[in-house]
Amino acid sequence: MPAPFRLYNTLSRRVEDFTPIQPGHIGLYVCGMTVYDLCHAGHARAMVTFDTFVRYLRHRDWSVKFVRNFTDVDDKIIRRAAELGIEPLELAQQQIDYFHEDVRALGLDEPDEEPRVSTSIGGIIAMVERLIERGHAYAADGNVWYDVRSFPNYGALSGQKVDELRNPDVGNGKRVPSDFALWKATKPGEPSWKSPWGNGRPGWHIECSAMASRCLGDSFDIHGGGLDLVFPHHENEIAQSEGASGCGYARWWMHNGLLTMPGGRKMGKSEGNAFSIRDLLQLFPAEAVRLYYLQNHYRSPLPWDQNALPTALAMVCRLYEAREVAESMKGQERAEDVAKSLGDDAQAVLDLSRAFDTQFYAALDDDFNTSKALSYVFELARAVNRFANHKKARKRGGPLVAEALRCFSVVNDALGLLGDDVSKFMQEVKEKRLGAMGIEREDIESLLEERLVARQARDWARADSIRDELEAKNIVVMDTAAGVDWRVRITGA
Ligand SMILES: [Zn+2]
Known part of the structure; x- marks a missing residue:
């Protein structure tokens, strides 16, 4: 029997006893990357949090189906691809490949499924059609809009008031400012697909509703993501999924706190303050990065330091x-x-x-x-x-x-x-920290060689001054029974 546990639910704003839909089994959907640039330390917090959560659940004998998507159709991808002069889906594929390299280097396990928007269009169109049939959406001029007022429970997750909402989606035929796009009419230079409403592409939120229900069913156990996704993304997912299926969507909403930069800003490419995971992994072993996240509660904000x-x-x-x-x-x-x-x-x-x-x-x-x-x-x-x-x-x-x-x-x-x-880990620490400090291994070894010669010649002053020189570079020399060894002092601790 898997071990029972308690989990905070953003929906109830309380820590609750977790109860699965199906005994012993957990379906988990996590919003993944919008693939227009490299995974940075802010994204990695979510990736490490949910990877470790799944790892722990399995350790405790839960059978887990873990789904994490890729958003490969999006305004940011289209803009960035235009800057680079390549096709948006080509950029997305390149970034997905980089992402896979990065998470492997970070030591994360692969999710059971990694659905993408571009290969989920059929399911997305079917869900939009169902929302229109059930009176939750309307088509106008090639766009389809979600009628937020048709869903009385709107705002339950985020506490937003419908009357005060101004959804930023723009386009023809939108009736009230709170409505958001399910389907967007095609524009030149954008990827588009055939639909009952003409050529176009999905809005942002519908993809996760469609992919989650395909992979996990209409109702499933836990939906995760960063705290910044609560509104509008997750609020809209609930409205779409429950509007289309008529039954409950995710039972638990699990949100990780954000990595914050000085001034409380979010880490982001657009903010110009992002550290990519591949850069960090040049300097630190993956487990140091993992521990950095795990030593803070997943729900707390994490100020970068x-x-x-x-x-x-x-x-x-x-x-x-x-x-x-x-x-x-x-x-x-x-x-x-x-x-x-x-x-x-x-x-x-x-x-x-x-x-x-x-x-x-x-x-x-x-x-x-x-x-x-x-x-x-x-x-x-x-x-x-x-x-x-x-x-x-x-x-x-x-x-x-x-x-x-x-x-x-x-x-x-x-x-x-x-x-x-242990020795492999310590070797990696040496390599990465020497690289970070700009010190060549050969320089250390030749100084140690020189120190050995000085010691043999009983030139203690010279031997000591070499030790001091290395010490000043954070290289600690250790004379052991087996000979001379050295390690890198980890600074900043
Ligand atoms: Zn999502």
Whole structure:
């Protein structure tokens, strides 16, 4: 049996016990990218949030059908394609390919379906026809408009008042300012399809209604997206879908908070303040980016901060260090006996590991509180790192930390962190941070070589000055039994 959980519902504005339509199964639709430019850190917050949510649900034995669409027909795509002198659908395809590369690099799983507007036109036209039949829409001069006043429940999600609405859609035949376009008559240079109302293309909102019902049915469990989509997009989806089917649409509405830039502005290409995911992944491993999002509650606004990613990276490194040191511990005794004889730090590891599942799951089952769940992970990692200082830890700590290692594998399965081999991860950290700091690996190695020669010649002053020189570049030199090693100090933490 899958584990029960609670989830905030934007529709009721409360955290509620989640109940699926079909026991054990969850249908989830998430609004995806409008593909006219690269995925940036603002989009990635939604992508990581829902990817991790699905990952967690599956970890808890839910069967999930996860659908995330591409908006490949849109004003922004048409404008950008015209600037570039290519066809809009060609630009969209190129951006979809980039998006797939980016989310793979980010370590996200593929959704079960990724419908696109351009291949969903038949379903969209059928839904518009049904809305006209049922008295929720009217055709005029090649356009079709949704009659907002025909849907008494309009505004239930967003709290908007119909009388005060001015929908920005323009075109012929619109009766009142609140009505919005379901179908737009063709204009020169735009992609268009044949329809009962003449050649044209869908309005923005109808696509998600049509794709969600095709992939998940008229009624399904959870609809997700960024908070900026609540109005008008999701409000209009409800009006369209319920207007067409006569039954309820999504039961839960789950919205992630937005990444905000100084001055409270949204991150966006049009704002000129976007960091693309591919740029960030040049500088940081994917798990640092993932942790950066997950350490904040998904519903909170997330103010962008220069130090946030270095801090997140330093935190992931500490988790890996804890796992590495735990993996290196040996021993044959019972965990309880080790704890008893090695003192409080040892006992703390055992106690925290044994309480871990209950606390970790309780946090995630209460409105997917990843930030609280991670606080238990860090507490455990700190305890392991503290225990590792005990002089007998390496020799006898193995049985004691076995349970902590099991907890770390739960974290990987549930949240997608700590999924790498430690040395591979640390290697990636070195490469990316050296690149970020503009330092060549060969320069470090030749300085270390020079330091070795100085040490052999007992020129301690020279050896120390090389160490200081590297230190100033945030390269920490470590003399170990096995020889000289070095690591990059993660700055900004
Ligand atoms: Zn949508």
